[in-house]
Amino acid sequence: MAYLPYLLVAPSIILLLGLIAYPLVFALKNSFYFWNLQTSATPVGFVGFANYQMVLASPAFLNSLINTLVLTFSGTALEFAFGLAIALLLSTRLRGMSVARALLIMPTTIAPIVVGFLFRYMYDPQGGIITWLMASIGLDLPAQGILGSTNTALLAILIADVWQWTPFFAIILYAGLLSVPVSLLEAARLDGASAWVMFWRIKFPFVMRTALIILILRFMQLFNTFDLVLVLTRGGPGTSSRTLGYTLYQQGLIDFNIGMASATTWLVVIIVNAIVGLYIFFAFRKWEW
Amino acid sequence: MATLALDQVAKSYGEVLAIANVSLTVDEGEFLVLVGPSGCGKSTLLRMIAGLETLSGGRVFLGDKDVSRVDPKDRDIAMVFQNYALYPHMTVYENMAFGLQQRKVPKPEIKEKVLQAARTLDLTELIHRKPGALSGGQRQRVAMGRAIVRNPAIYLMDEPLSNLDAKLRVQMRAELKLLRARMGVTTIYVTHDQVEAMTLGDRVAVLKPIDGPEESNLQQIASPQELYLRPASMFVAGFIGSPAMNFMYVTIESAGDGLCARIVDTSWSVALPPGGNKAVPALADHVGKRVVMGVRPEFFSLAQPSTGTTNGRLAVDVLVSELVGPDAYLHFDLPTPEVDIGTDLIQERAETGHTDSRFTARLDSESLPGDPSRLDLDIDVSKIHFFDPKTTLAIV
Structure with missing residues (x-):
């Protein structure tokens, strides 16, 4: 019965291979073929690395890669920072914190596409509340509107994403703060730790145990941001707010160029895995305790 | 090193009064153990000394300084x-x-102290x-080390050995004793384990849960030997010593030039000649009254037929005998009403219709006869304790 354990895990492995490996292999194969759905229902011919060359040579790809990296790194960092601040506030015994906890989870439960529409109305150059607020505190707004300017379009997407996902960080990090044993805080008090030392050397390491995982999850999600971009800017003006996710949509579902879209998919897989691999290598080295 | 004094400290959580009227002093270099059953407030008291709990009343002095409102980090204590x-x-x-880092001690010094x-x-x-x-x-x-490097005025220890297994606990207890002999720092040590309390403490403070603001948690504070030999109240007498002291109601009667204690509802009595027990003079005021008699299990002995005196001899039917190496714990019932010392066990027995009381005798296991089901036991009259049933205080 030596193979019984393998037999028992086999269903999960097969399911996993079917759901993850098959699409990846399918995309890998297609990335070496010329295949445009507008002209053919099946791959037309083997083209080697031509699809990759075309993707890498197109300015749109480089542009959307930069946009994606900017959005992903700054979004994750901002959501973590704001989330941590809110979590610290939640852990105080200020009045109304239990109500705040209940309200906080709401943005996270809204579908991103709905968030996109909400923000589109708020960014509207005529009567959008954000436009109005910005104008009333005397900020110089672009004439084409916040979403219409190459300077502010990506920022507008970032703000909507931060609005939606900061509470998620806040709730999870709050749970992390709660996991700090009271006796540790008391020991630190007796050891003479100031409020800052207490946070930085005692609470923060505990919070980071939880945070390490959601940081990488959120990073991967943000890297593939598509819905907010579609609803808010469609990657525009020009390619100024185009992300890799939107580029993929453009290549595959508008231009129907399956070969190029597959090549882009694989480039994304490689980039994300490289970043995640590095992250895991460094972040989880001090994990054991 | 320093002295510590508590002056009428109290702690309440909303309506619930946890600690009241506790005053005590700890001398420089002394090792004081706070002992008591769970809920007696011993940990709370320790945390109040540390500054982790605010006082609801009273004051805490470290040396001459009133530290009642001082932040824990400025109290020069380690816990x-x-x-x-x-x-x-x-x-x-x-x-x-x-x-040490928080106290801005220079790095080389930290290293030296820690190593x-x-x-x-x-x-x-x-x-x-x-x-x-x-x-x-x-x-x-390591927890001990963290306290030691700080070189504080006072060490506070909250049941530090209770998470260890039995063998390690005995080993660490000995190490703690050695360490303490070497360092000689004022220490307050909380435990619920009376063996720890008796072996470690220079003095032991016995605490008990309280029912009202007029009571005090502190029952007695004395050397371990003093607590064992001269418990101030039924609570202390029942808490210190293992197995626990046996309590029974007796009526004090005059007998010749001495007294005699008759176990209520039975025909057994114990003669108390003048000088036979230290409580005799004080008991003279209780003639005709009912008092509580306390006998430690170890002060029963197997009756020797050769000796003439049969004073206090009890013929008992042994219900259970437990052999614990050199000792044998014999449990037997006597048809006398149970003395309520506030344990749940008695209530349970009363609810199940028991009208007699259970007692324990601790005998030398090697001296036991082959069939120890019916035995004659003698009581060491000089070691009997008497308590006022109303105040529960010792009659001396």
Whole structure:
């Protein structure tokens, strides 16, 4: 019965291979073929690395890669920072914190596409509340509107994403703060730790145990941001707010160029895995305790 | 090093009064043990001394200084927690150095002190490990080390051995005693284990849960031997000593030039000649009244047929005999009403229709006859205690 354990895990492995490996292999194969759905229902011919060359040579790809990296790194960092601040506030015994906890989870439960529409109305150059607020505190707004300017379009997407996902960080990090044993805080008090030392050397390491995982999850999600971009800017003006996710949509579902879209998919897989691999290598080295 | 004094300290949580009217002083270099059953407020009292709990009343003095409102970090105390409270993400070295770093001690000095403490506690090999990679006993030593490096005026220890297994606990208890002999620092030690209390403490304070603001948690504070020989109240008498003291109601009667104590509802009596028991003079005021008699299990002995005196001899039917190495614990019932010393056990027995009381005798297991089901027991009259049933205080 030596193979019984393998037999028992086999269903999960097969399911996993079917759901993850098959699409990846399918995309890998297609990335070496010329295949445009507008002209053919099946791959037309083997083209080697031509699809990759075309993707890498197109300015749109480089542009959307930069946009994606900017959005992903700054979004994750901002959501973590704001989330941590809110979590610290939640852990105080200020009045109304239990109500705040209940309200906080709401943005996270809204579908991103709905968030996109909400923000589109708020960014509207005529009567959008954000436009109005910005104008009333005397900020110089672009004439084409916040979403219409190459300077502010990506920022507008970032703000909507931060609005939606900061509470998620806040709730999870709050749970992390709660996991700090009271006796540790008391020991630190007796050891003479100031409020800052207490946070930085005692609470923060505990919070980071939880945070390490959601940081990488959120990073991967943000890297593939598509819905907010579609609803808010469609990657525009020009390619100024185009992300890799939107580029993929453009290549595959508008231009129907399956070969190029597959090549882009694989480039994304490689980039994300490289970043995640590095992250895991460094972040989880001090994990054991 | 310093003295510590508590002056009428009290603590309440909303309506619930946990601590009231506790006053005591701890001398320089003294090892005071706070002992009592769970809920007696011993940990709360320790945390109040540490400053982790605010006082609802009274004052705490460290030396001459009133520290009642002083922040824990400025009280010059170090505490060892029950669960050790080691920082799990820091190494043994960092755990011990943390307190010194906060006090801005220069780095070389920190290193010297930590390594010194590590040597004392046999932790040198483990200095770069994290608490997760240590055994229970090692963690306990790190927690001690963290307190030692600070060189505080007073050590507070909250059941530091209770998370260790029995064998390790005995070993650590001995180590603690050695350490304490070497360092000689004022220490307040909380435990619910009376063996720990009796073996470690210079003095032991026995605490009990309170029912009202006029009571005090502090029942008696004295040397271990004093607590055992001269308990001030039924609570202390029942708490200190294992197995616990036997209590029974007796009526005091005059008998010749002495007294006699008759066990209520039975025909047994114990003669108390003048000088036969230290309580006799005081008991003279209780003639004709009912008092509580306390006999420790170890002061029963197997009746020797050869000796002429049969004073206080009891013929008992042994219900259960437990052999514990050199000792035998014999349990027997007598048809006399049970003395309520506030344990749930008695209530349970009353509810199940028991009208007699259960007693325990501790005898030398080798002297027991082959069939120990019916025995004659003698009582060492000089070692009997008497208590006022109303106040529960000792009659002396």
